[in-house]
Amino acid sequence: MTALVILLTVLAALDPRIREHAKNVFMRKDTLAADVARVRAEAHDAVAVARWSARERGLDTAALAVFVVVATGLVVGTLRL
Numbered sequence: 372m373t374a375l376v377i378l379l380t381v382l383a384a385l386d387p388r389i390r391e392h393a394k395n396v397f398m399r400k401d402t403l404a405a406d407v408a409r410v411r412a413e414a415h416d417a418v419a420v421a422r423w424s425a426r427e428r429g430l431d432t433a434a435l436a437v438f439v440v441v442a443t444g445l446v447v448g449t450l451r452l
Contacts, residue, residue: 417444 383390417440424436 414444 421436421440
C-alpha cells in the first residue's frame with residue numbers, strides 16, 4: 372500500500388495530467404459518495420442473495436456459495452484497479 376501511495380505521489384509530481392485528474396477526483400465528493408453508496412448497495416444485495424441461497428439450499432452448499440460471492444467480488448475489485 373505504501374508503495375502505491377509513493378508511486379502515485381511521484382506520478383502526480385511529475386505529470387500535470389495526473390495531478391489534475393487526482394484533484395478532480397478528490398474535489399468531487401458528491402460523485403465519490405454516490406459511487407460508494409452504489410458499491411455498498413451492490414454488496415448488500417450480494418450478501419442478501421448469499422444468505423437466501425444458504426437458507427434455501429442447505430448448509431452443504433452454503434460454503435460454496437459464499438466462496439463464489441467472495442471470489443467474484445475480489446475479481447471485480449482487481450479488474451477495476
